[in-house]
Amino acid sequence: MGWLSNPASETQVTHGQRLWLYVLCGIIMILLVAPTLIVIPMSFSDSQYLEFPPRQWSTRWYEFYFQSDRWMSATYTSIKAATLTMLVATPMGVMAAYGLYSSNIRFARSTYVLLITPLMIPVILVAIGVFYVYVKLKLVNTILGLVLAHSILALPLVIVIVSSALKSYDMNQEMVARSLGASRFKAFMVITLPQIRFSVISSALLAFLTSFDEVIIAMFISGGDNSTLTRSMFNALRDQIDPTIASISTIMIVISTSILILAQVLGNSGK
Numbered sequence: 614m615g616w617l618s619n620p621a622s623e624t625q626v627t628h629g630q631r632l633w634l635y636v637l638c639g640i641i642m643i644l645l646v647a648p649t650l651i652v653i654p655m656s657f658s659d660s661q662y663l664e665f666p667p668r669q670w671s672t673r674w675y676e677f678y679f680q681s682d683r684w685m686s687a688t689y690t691s692i693k694a695a696t697l698t699m700l701v702a703t704p705m706g707v708m709a710a711y712g713l714y715s716s717n718i719r720f721a722r723s724t725y726v727l728l729i730t731p732l733m734i735p736v737i738l739v740a741i742g743v744f745y746v747y748v749k750l751k752l753v754n755t756i757l758g759l760v761l762a763h764s765i766l767a768l769p770l771v772i773v774i775v776s777s778a779l780k781s782y783d784m785n786q787e788m789v790a791r792s793l794g795a796s797r798f799k800a801f802m803v804i805t806l807p808q809i810r811f812s813v814i815s816s817a818l819l820a821f822l823t824s825f826d827e828v829i830i831a832m833f834i835s836g837g838d839n840s841t842l843t844r845s846m847f848n849a850l851r852d853q854i855d856p857t858i859a860s861i862s863t864i865m866i867v868i869s870t871s872i873l874i875l876a877q878v879l880g881n882s883g884k
């Protein structure tokens with residue numbers, strides 16, 4: 614246990630002196646993660662109802678999920694909406710972050726705060742406002758409306774991540790390329806974008822995940838043939854709780870965790 618006497622930081626505080634903090638963080642992480650992990654074994658239960666631990670193991674609920682036209686349609690809608698949201702929010706967020714970073718406008722900081730406002734406003738308020746507008750524009754229960762609404766939530770994430778990457782980027786490199794005759798667009802694509810590409814890819818993955826996991830806005834503006842997976846799960850919980858929900862939740866946990874790990878790996882690669 615010699616590591617307990619090693620410094621934990623530059624201030625000579627040892628790991629032993631911080632042991633209580635490590636234990637506390639471990640307990641908090643267990644309390645946060647355990648309810649999610651319980652869903653996984655429940656999804657492999659052979660019972661008609663949710664039970665933990667399962668008395669008999671089976672993949673019947675995964676088979677039911679993949680063979681159900683209703684669930685497959687909802688899954689396709691979620692993936693399509695998330696992909697389109699990623700394609701809309703990522704370039705817009707990159708352009709906004711780049712524009713605010715490279716410009717000398719007076720109100721750049723205020724504009725930045727305005728653009729990331731959806732991160733600070735409760736999603737339910739955004740959903741109510743979006744629903745009111747969409748009723749007027751006849752965009753309720755449409756993929757276009759869903760993508761635009763989810764882009765509102767994803768755009769601030771892209772702006773924050775790309776802005777952080779640009780802060781460590783030397784804009785003089787792009788200025789040199791432009792002084793040699795390259796257009797601003799070409800200089801950005803050839804010089805700037807390759808150096809912040811990992812942040813752009815990470816923000817794109819998080820934009821996809823934001824749309825794929827979102828449920829509150831989907832409850833207001835999606836439905837019918839364009840009902841998302843999360844909305845269908847919520848509606849199913851009102852009627853009958855069966856292990857199909859647990860199997861879908863497990864799949865979503867795997868997808869979300871994989872995307873977050875990939876985004877973290879790409880983020881560290883770009884440093």
